[in-house]
Amino acid sequence: MQYANKKMYLSNITKHPISNTQQKSEILSWIEKLFFLSWILIPCLYSEVTYTPTLGKNLGVGILFFCAGGLFLARGNLGRWKFPSLWVNVSLALFLGVNFLSLWVRSTFYHGGSYFFELTAVIFLFFAYAFLSKSFSRTVFLRFHLVGLLSVLLIGTVQILFHLSPWTGNKPISTFGNPNAFGAYLVAMLPLLLLELREDRKVWKALGVLALLLFVVNVSFIRSWAVILSLAGAGFFLVFLFSGLSRRRVGIWLGYGACLMILFSIPFTRTSFIKQISEDVRPMIWKGAAGMIRSSPVLGWGAGQFMIFYPPYRPPEYFAYPESVDSTDHAHCELLELCAETGLMGVLSFFFFVFAWLRFVFRRVRFLPKNDRTIVYAVLLGVLNLWIENLLDVNLRFMSSAYLFWSLLGWGYGFVSPGITLDEKKVILKPFLRILGAALLVFFFHFGFIKPFLSDCYFKRAVFEKGEGRFEQALLFYEKALEVYPQHLEAQYRMAYLYGFLKRNEEARNAYEKVLRMAPFFASLHGNLGVVDARLNRLEEARRHLQIQVKMNPYDPERLCELASVLLRMGKVSEGKILLRRALTFNPQHVFALKVLKEFKNSDSVVMAPE
Numbered sequence: 001m002q003y004a005n006k007k008m009y010l011s012n013i014t015k016h017p018i019s020n021t022q023q024k025s026e027i028l029s030w031i032e033k034l035f036f037l038s039w040i041l042i043p044c045l046y047s048e049v050t051y052t053p054t055l056g057k058n059l060g061v062g063i064l065f066f067c068a069g070g071l072f073l074a075r076g077n078l079g080r081w082k083f084p085s086l087w088v089n090v091s092l093a094l095f096l097g098v099n100f101l102s103l104w105v106r107s108t109f110y111h112g113g114s115y116f117f118e119l120t121a122v123i124f125l126f127f128a129y130a131f132l133s134k135s136f137s138r139t140v141f142l143r144f145h146l147v148g149l150l151s152v153l154l155i156g157t158v159q160i161l162f163h164l165s166p167w168t169g170n171k172p173i174s175t176f177g178n179p180n181a182f183g184a185y186l187v188a189m190l191p192l193l194l195l196e197l198r199e200d201r202k203v204w205k206a207l208g209v210l211a212l213l214l215f216v217v218n219v220s221f222i223r224s225w226a227v228i229l230s231l232a233g234a235g236f237f238l239v240f241l242f243s244g245l246s247r248r249r250v251g252i253w254l255g256y257g258a259c260l261m262i263l264f265s266i267p268f269t270r271t272s273f274i275k276q277i278s279e280d281v282r283p284m285i286w287k288g289a290a291g292m293i294r295s296s297p298v299l300g301w302g303a304g305q306f307m308i309f310y311p312p313y314r315p316p317e318y319f320a321y322p323e324s325v326d327s328t329d330h331a332h333c334e335l336l337e338l339c340a341e342t343g344l345m346g347v348l349s350f351f352f353f354v355f356a357w358l359r360f361v362f363r364r365v366r367f368l369p370k371n372d373r374t375i376v377y378a379v380l381l382g383v384l385n386l387w388i389e390n391l392l393d394v395n396l397r398f399m400s401s402a403y404l405f406w407s408l409l410g411w412g413y414g415f416v417s418p419g420i421t422l423d424e425k426k427v428i429l430k431p432f433l434r435i436l437g438a439a440l441l442v443f444f445f446h447f448g449f450i451k452p453f454l455s456d457c458y459f460k461r462a463v464f465e466k467g468e469g470r471f472e473q474a475l476l477f478y479e480k481a482l483e484v485y486p487q488h489l490e491a492q493y494r495m496a497y498l499y500g501f502l503k504r505n506e507e508a509r510n511a512y513e514k515v516l517r518m519a520p521f522f523a524s525l526h527g528n529l530g531v532v533d534a535r536l537n538r539l540e541e542a543r544r545h546l547q548i549q550v551k552m553n554p555y556d557p558e559r560l561c562e563l564a565s566v567l568l569r570m571g572k573v574s575e576g577k578i579l580l581r582r583a584l585t586f587n588p589q590h591v592f593a594l595k596v597l598k599e600f601k602n603s604d605s606v607v608m609a610p611e
Contacts, residue, residue, distance in 0.1 A: 061399050062449025065121040068128040069441040073434055085360040088413065091353035092123055098349045099303035102342045106302035112341075113487060115304025117448025118399055122406040129407045130414030138375055141411075146196050146207055149189050153214035156182070160221050183227035184395040186219060187385040188404055190231070191378035198374075227389055281321040282332045282392065288314040289331040292340040300343035306331060310340075311521035311552055319555040326553075327523040330394035334387070337397070357409060364416040372415070379412040455485030462491070471502060489518055493525070500528060505535045524549065527559050534566050542566045550579075557583035561592050568596075 099119060103112045133141075193215060196208025219227065291313035292301060301309040307329040318324050331337035339347050358380075365376045386396070386405055395401040462477035478495035481488050496511030512529040515522055530545035546563040553559065564579035577600065580593040587593075 059449055059453045061118070061121055061125070061403055062445055062453075064128075065124055065449075066441060066445045068125060069437065072128070072131075073437050073441070084417065085356065085413075087356035088353065088360055091349065091356045092126070095346070095349040095353050096120065096123060098299070098342055098345045102299045102346065103302045103305070105299050106305065112302045112304035114448070114452055117444060118402065119303070120444060121448070122399075122402050125403065126406040126410040126413070129410030130417065133411045133414030138372055141375070142192065142195055143204065145189070145192050146204065146211060149193060150207060150211045150214070152182075152185075153211055153218055156218045157214050160217065183219065184386055184389050184393070184401050185404060186215060187227055187231055187389055188382040188401075188408065190215065190385060191381035192375075195374060195378050198371075231385070279321075281318065281323045284315050284318040284321065285328060285332050286336055288318070288328075289333070289336040289340045293336070293343075296343060298343045299345055300339065300341045303341050303346070306337055306341055308519040308522065314552065316552065316554050319553045330397055332392065332394055334390040334394075334396050337394075357413060361412055361416050368416065376412050376415055379408050379415075383408050383412075451485045452488070455481045455488045455491065458484065459488060459491045459494075462494070466494075466498060471498060474498060487518075489515065489522065492518065493522060497528060500532050503535070505532050508532045509536065521552070526552075527562065530566070531562055534562070534569075539566055539570050543570065554582075555586055557587040557590050557593070560586075561590065564593075564596075573600075 096119065099116060103116060106112075193208065193211055196211065197205060219231070288310060289306075292306075292310060295313070307327065310328055310331075314328060318328075331340060335347070338350060342349075361376060361380070365373050368376070383405060386401065386408075390396045390401075396405060458477045458481035462474045462481060465471075465474035465477060475495060475498060478491050478498070481491040482495070492511065493515050496508050496515060499505075499508035499511055509529065509532050512525065512532065515525055516529070519525070526545040527549035530542045530549065533539075533542035533545060543563070543566050546559065546566060550556070550559050550563050560579045560583040564576040564583070567573075567579065568576040577597070580597055583590055583593045584597075
């Protein structure tokens, strides 16, 4: 919508986007304020629970999703909640639709279903924070941000001083489980932190300076190149936007570049940086992700299902790196992972949204007062920092970072919107929309958050019982976890492993078969299933599964010996010897390989299975 002049636009933009002819309910007004306060609780998601295999960390976002939905439904003016940018709304709907279509084509929701629910929730919260962005003044927004950020920085600094932080190499009682994820939060908040330094009141300016000092301390100890590179790359934009005069701007820009050149000219820094790149395992992961993209370029392999379909495309050389793990759950590059999961359609729809958002914001931000413009630029830079950091990391796949990313975009979207409303007389289906919205809200909350959370509680209890040696109780809790949420892949896999550990081979095989239908290449599935088949004397099936595992990871001496044992039992002596000798190249002291080869040398007896 166009406006004749700036005065008319400012008149419209100051209208409250959710006001109506009726007076606001005081209770609902307090709900709005509490919902706004929840934004400063985002750092709480960057806790130890963020770095553990749990779905419980998402319950907080699910509750926000439910409260926001209930609040908007209770307001009763559904027809009024509409922003003038049709392109932003359509592009977001298209992005969500492509994610769902990629899952639907693959016909598997075992891991992608939870991701789709989470994506739906954060997109909904994008609109929720867009509406809230006009409910509070710029000053309140910045001060709430400063209080939340300062509290987290203080916690991080205390942990560094007492060597309780994972960044210092020790982690006895750390609040932040993943230093990279916490670093992503800090780089996204840096532009807003710089705005605190412009506060007029000395108290708040002093708090801003304190927060900036603590920020430098925390970032110095993070030891994450992804974070450092995102700060370095976005620093030029920060200098350009937050400096005043043009000459000063150019001077600061050149000074910033000179500091970077000096920093990377120091031999220690340059050597460390090159070593990090040359020894990093990420290029190997990216190579496998590129293979996935080539195999399914249009719609990908299903939103949120990178972990399930990635292993066959992972280069075997990946396991030659000491940082390698059996189950690769992310691509360590958000762009590659998005393309691998949703194909070119997903990437194009996402960038279509980004373009629509930028076009909408920059066409309207010039009408705002100068101080308000800086808030929009700070939000944009925070999102940019987060995105640059995730070109080398996986933080946008954590609910904490996704929540921050979409909420910042929502703030910027709502901040420049005039809040145009519709005539309520035209909203004929308003009661129907309220009922439908309530039904969808309950459905998403129950199946997307409550059931996974309850299942995860049982799962955690099962893991605890197994650690205490109470195996029967652990199996009972695994079964309860799967009864509540059958898609809990980790619970199904661990239950199968525990059956195998207890030598209950038939039950273990049945449980592994269920995992095979869910995720055909999950972790050591084929290797473990091959061992169970060998115990049941199903040698041909055991050989087939172990060969798949060895093909994916030819550097594991244990798997090589297990396959050699099966081949020897099948009478394939020469093939078994070759595998045993190969196992000794990776572990010259491997007991089983040495024992069998020695017995072959001294007699005709053969040890049939690894100890």
